[in-house]
């Protein structure tokens with residue numbers, strides 16, 4: 001039996017067990033994927049004991065991603081650009097860490113809008129937290145000419161410019177509607193619009209009609225940003241796709257099979273988020 005898990009503090013909201021459980025069953029693998037609450041002060045002990053506890057690895061979520069980066073013994077170059085880990089796996093008895101958030105975002109985007117070309121284009125990213133960092137990195141690696149990062153706390157947008165260089169343009173939160181004109185892609189990475197959080201106030205008057213609009217919030221499945229952009233005729237991409245696609249590489253690393261994100265999996269998880277969901 002191969003074991004994996006997701007750790008966080010708190011962790012009860014995670015839908016990762018649903019996704020990996022679906023793939024384990026689909027592929028007939030003798031494995032398990034559980035949720036384990038780990039307090040920040042216990043993270044090093046938990047990761048250090050992963051192998052002895054019989055785990056092939058784990059996903060790491062809030063608030064552990066940066067601390068996990070410092071604990072793991074091996075990382076790849078892309079993960080080192082972020083300084084944050086969301087996937088841990090054991091190889092040769094040693095603890096490896098990687099980050100699949102950026103590829104999850106891009107794979108989701110490309111699966112919905114295959115013709116979208118990001119090279120040489122501008123993006124607007126709302127938010128400058130952990131998810132924004134992985135997404136900005138991924139967008140720059142696609143050759144985008146500029147990523148405007150709009151954040152409530154200006155210092156965090158500035159930190160992304162220092163981390164990734166001059167193609168990141170920090171923008172004040174009050175100016176968020178003014179930078180939409182020629183963006184090929186608009187991404188909400190703030191928690192605004194999420195169930196239980198305040199809504200995202202964004203005037204789309206200046207939104208480029210060709211822009212693809214995506215929200216990484218997935219509770220609700222379709223946020224008001226996506227509804228408003230759709231009503232204007234813009235193509236939109238929901239946040240659930242990123243969650244599903246970021247899980248692919250972890251499953252492959254632990255269980256040895258590369259799984260596929262299908263409509264059936266999407267609908268299975270979507271119904272857990274919204275029992276009334278219908279395609």
Ligand SMILES: NC(=O)c1ccc[n+]([C@@H]2O[C@H](COP(=O)([O-])OP(=O)(O)OC[C@H]3O[C@@H](n4cnc5c(N)ncnc54)[C@H](OP(=O)(O)O)[C@@H]3O)[C@@H](O)[C@H]2O)c1
Pocket residue numbers: 062101104126127128129130131132151152153156189190191192194198216217218239240242243244246
């Ligand atoms: N679809 C997926 O796979 C996926 C993956 C990761 C995360 N997410 C979702 O993405 C969201 C952000 O996650 P994260 O890990 O990046 O969190 P985080 O590091 O805590 O960052 C939160 C971001 O939201 C902004 N924010 C929060 N409240 C705000 C408010 N009232 N007004 C303006 N901005 C506000 C923060 O701005 P300040 O810097 O000013 O505080 C910050 O930029 C969450 O909803 C999470 O569930 C989805």
